[in-house]
Amino acid sequence: MSRHAQHPIDRAVALERGDGGVFHGQTSPDYANMVGPFGGTTAATMLNSVLLDPRRLGDPVALTVNYAGPVVDGRFAIRADALRTNRSTQHWSVAMSQADQICTSATAFFATRRDTWTHTETGFPEVPPAGDLARFDNAAMPPWTRCYDMRFVTGGRPSTGQGVDELDSLSMLWIRDEPPRPLDFVSLTAICDSFFPRIIIRRPQWVPAGTVSLTVYFHADAAQLQRHGAGPLLGVAKASHFGLGYHDQTAEIWSAAGDLLATSHQIVYFKE
């Protein structure tokens, strides 16, 4: 059990070890989406199965989660296999199943991080502090959004509903767990999938859309995340291309101090 046992996200990603190295968990109503659970907690749960494994080496560096089929509200099983362990790196394959059918697959790369030359090439954007911005009104949104404090600088869900295209799909927002919770890999992973689908930002009308594959690159180690504490993170997300039923999304997650903690990428299905 994690030391943040009281926070809703820790209940959502909680796993019990069963027979044969299989973990069991269940979806949380706190993080319910319109149908099934929020994909961010599904991704965080996949990662958590490796974090909890006694064979695990080091910190996560890369995680790819594939949403292969719907996750139904209720119990699920997760099997994590250490595919290859080297001196200071480790590759994992993870599968989540319900009723003996795989609903989510993942690969994860872990490593012992060490100090090297460091440089951030992307610039921290000029934005007002979180405290100067109004909190996003999530009254009409799915339950999981109420587990976050979101304050949009730009590219929140448009309220006009008039179907006028925006010039771009850029969103920038301050975001933190609600209630506040010290940052770790579980929380950060979920936040990487907390952006609304770019198609809905770019063309303000509600269309069916959902993440198919999500990749997260972690640029911070566990100690850095711990030092961050529970303050808001700046999220920046945009698409580069929409077409043939899918669009991509590239996102950056920054600390308020200007540290780039993670970058994430995803491909999103949309119907239109």
Add this chain to the structure above:
Amino acid sequence: MSRHAQHPIDRAVALERGDGGVFHGQTSPDYANMVGPFGGTTAATMLNSVLLDPRRLGDPVALTVNYAGPVVDGRFAIRADALRTNRSTQHWSVAMSQADQICTSATAFFATRRDTWTHTETGFPEVPPAGDLARFDNAAMPPWTRCYDMRFVTGGRPSTGQGVDELDSLSMLWIRDEPPRPLDFVSLTAICDSFFPRIIIRRPQWVPAGTVSLTVYFHADAAQLQRHGAGPLLGVAKASHFGLGYHDQTAEIWSAAGDLLATSHQIVYFKE
């Protein structure tokens, strides 16, 4: 056997079906890297195992390849499992082994593409045509670079060797298979991994570096790639963060007509 059987890349990714749905292949000296094979052909071979599978549905949309351990020159086995098949989408897990040890793992997402609203948000950069640029001198480079015609607009491997940092890690180049070959998913996948490690562009000195995990999102279907033919593609690659032994890379692959054919992302180990 593919219809481009004579091209070196088709020899490099060629697979023979063995027992129990396992494919067998071997590394190609044409695409040798400093040690082992070029990661681009390894990625293309992983994808090819699904392309050749009679169960395969539609075109690739997302591919993630994890370089879990060194690939030794010689024979390898590939096992591709269809994890989940839906009405118009399919998720795969692929593993490459040598001596019963996994050296490369992958996940792939395939789908029947269909026309939808289409828009490219990223702009095609202003660059001179390929014909106005000198061909990159690969005489001192590993064999695989001679399987490409590369013409750098910016960010080629610096020849000064004086260790002066560049202002950024941006590379832009025209690239095509050498000899020319009609574009398809195999060729495009390999090209997505053809960028030199960003750390070597940003800090012009040779350090050990290698891709750990590569993700490709395909924004074109098979018919679009076929229409492209054998002309040069514009590749754009940059990093956003270097630190703790790893850096990321984001890349775009454009047709000369201004179509964004693929975006790709990777996390790269570096020693320094």
